[in-house]
Amino acid sequence: xxxxxxxxxxxxxxxxxxxxxxxxxxxxxxxxxxxxxxxSEWIQKGYVVPLKRGMYTLQEKDRETKFSKYYLANQLYLPxxxxxxxxxxxxxxxxxxxxxxxxxxxxKTQEFNNALGQFIYHHVEPNHFxxxxxxxxxxxxxxxxxxxxxxxxDFLYFRVPWERExxxxxxxxxxxxxxxEGLDTKKLRHIAKKYKINKMTILVNLxxxxxxxxxx
Numbered sequence: 001x002x003x004x005x006x007x008x009x010x011x012x013x014x015x016x017x018x019x020x021x022x023x024x025x026x027x028x029x030x031x032x033x034x035x036x037x038x039x040s041e042w043i044q045k046g047y048v049v050p051l052k053r054g055m056y057t058l059q060e061k062d063r064e065t066k067f068s069k070y071y072l073a074n075q076l077y078l079p080x081x082x083x084x085x086x087x088x089x090x091x092x093x094x095x096x097x098x099x100x101x102x103x104x105x106x107x108k109t110q111e112f113n114n115a116l117g118q119f120i121y122h123h124v125e126p127n128h129f130x131x132x133x134x135x136x137x138x139x140x141x142x143x144x145x146x147x148x149x150x151x152x153x154d155f156l157y158f159r160v161p162w163e164r165e166x167x168x169x170x171x172x173x174x175x176x177x178x179x180x181e182g183l184d185t186k187k188l189r190h191i192a193k194k195y196k197i198n199k200m201t202i203l204v205n206l207x208x209x210x211x212x213x214x215x216x
Contacts, residue, residue, distance in 0.1 A: 004034050007047055011062050018067045018141075019057040019075065052076055052112045068137035073101045073119050074144050076112055080105040080121055081132035081144035084158060087151035092179050104129065104146065104154055122158055131191060149187040152177075156203045157195065171207055180211055 005013075005028065013028055014020045025032045025039075039056070042048040049057045051072070060066065070082050070090075084102035088094045100118040106129040110121040131150035134142050146154060160175075171177040185208045192204040 002030050004031065004038060005029055007038075007042055010035075010038070010042075011047075011058060015058060015062055016064050018063070018065045018071070019051060019055060021056075022054040049115050051114050051116070057116075066139045067141050068139060068143070069101045069117050069119075070137050070143040070145070071139070071141040072116060073103050076119055077103070077105055077107065077110055077121050079107070079129070081146055083132075083146035083151050083154040084122070085155070087146040087148075088155060090145065091148050091151065093148065093152070093177055095176055095178060122154075124154075124157075128194060131187070147187070148182075149184055149191060152183075152207070153188065153191045153200070153204075156192075156200060157197075160199070160203060162199050166202065166206055168206065168210070171210060180207075183211065185211065 010028070014024075022036070022039075025035045029035050039048055043050055043056075047059065047062070049059065051057060055076070057063065070086075073082060073086075074080060080103040082090070082101065083104045085094065085096075085098045086100075086102045089096065089098045100120050103119070103121045104124055105121040106124060106126045107121070109123045112119045131153075132144045132146050135145045137143050155175075160170075167173070188204050188208065192200040
């Protein structure tokens with residue numbers, strides 16, 4: 001009968017991975033049921049960190065690889081890309097720091113809470129899922145991040161409520177947008193047009209008008 005794995009042996013098997021899934025347990029031992037019980041015990045002891053059901057990581061001191069919340073957000077829920085407040089903060093378009101890591105997915109709305117943070121995913125139809133770029137986090141991991149224009153469009157769609165008339169200074173006063181130079185206005189209009197919603201057209205035109213006024 002195969003002996004149960006010691007934590008040190010298990011750690012050495014998985015320490016090269018940023019995170020791992022329960023489906024690999026059958027590759028580590030023939031007695032998967034025992035290993036699952038052990039992993040539950042190691043979670044209680046703080047050796048293993050659960051990220052979502054069936055997905056885990058080791059404590060940072062026991063891992064050979066490091067990763068950011070951005071990278072984890074991409075991997076927790078596929079397909080997805082970082083957007084909304086998190087992306088706007090990344091681009092320094094909004095001055096506030098953000099607590100939750102916000103993303104867009106073509107799958108259903110979802111949220112995960114674990115020891116590394118809160119990860120929120122908003123659903124869009126597949127034809128609205130796009131316009132993201134690949135950036136590197138501080139550990140050289142590749143991360144899917146909304147372009148500046150897409151992050152703004154996602155914010156307008158999910159965060160700005162419909163009103164009959166918007167104030168001309170809504171972006172600077174209500175949402176404190178900054179550092180908007182270099183935005184591709186054609187891309188903004190192109191993405192907004194896909195939604196076929198008056199709110200999006202009005203808000204994008206208002207934002208572009210503000211940008212043009214700033215450059216006069």
